[in-house]
Amino acid sequence: MRRDRDADFTAYASGRWASLVRAAVLLGCSQQDAEDLAQAALVKTWSHWKRVSQATEPDAYVYRVMVNTLSTNRRRRWHGEQPTEDVPDSHTDDHTATVVLRHAVTTALRRLPREQQQVLVLRYVADLTERATADVLGVAVGTVKSRTSRALAALNPADFTDLAGDEP
Template identity: 50%
Template sequence: MTRNDEFSEYVAARWPRLVRAAVLLGCSPAEAEDVVQAALMRCLVHWRKVERADDRDAYVHRVLVNTFASSRRRHWTREHATAHMPETPSLDHTVAIDTADAVLRSLDRLNRDQRTAVVLRYYAHLSEQQMAAVLGVATGTVKSRLSRALKVLAEDPHLAELRGTP
């Protein structure tokens, strides 16, 4: 199997999950695809290095987080051109839209480090050790970021509505 074949298989299997992780980090869906594509381009260039990593998924998530952080420092992320307007959702999808909106509003209340920790732990399902490797911090730092983030989320009024509590 060639390098390109291995990479293509990896991307095919992980693309939706990586795009969703980028959305949860704070990207719009279109921007998420761009950020993931840029991250994967970096991975392709250094694919042998990615293959030798102890945990390939953790390595790719680290590249994704770094690419996302870099994209936020650029001015082009402030405008999003589109060829057409998105469809108006039907009434059947309002509950899912309300839930997604509440979750994204809640994630917006977290600082960047806390939000990244929550996405890597609860969406990407990385262990605390994997997260520490991805973020380049100690395991204790990962635990404290998650603890503080969960405290903020527990007190969030948007999520309280979803739980049905006042």
């Protein structure tokens, strides 16, 4: 029985790894921190896997653990870095359209309040339903809808129109 549970969890973790890391990056983590966050969420999920795997939406549970872990980590860390107006381009060796698009999306998301970032990432990157997103964030479905609406309205279409431009 335990081998079945372990195999089931391993298959789940392997299949969702890239999605979890991508969501963590879009929630504001660096690539390394995103991998750490995804791993921490999966470690916490593993101890409750029997119950999680029987849930209607196990993904919602894992994403909730991830969002809660991120919130806890942000409260604990000191963010004494000084913001600068010009952020160095971390993608100097790779100028593909994918990197440019990723940068544009990440930059646009970081301009939004954290609650709006979370709802967009969970709805459109993690592909959770409104109900599952509400469960992950611990809010009402109506709150998910209003945050989504406000977030989409706040996005600047000009940020995405000329993705091949000179801007980093």
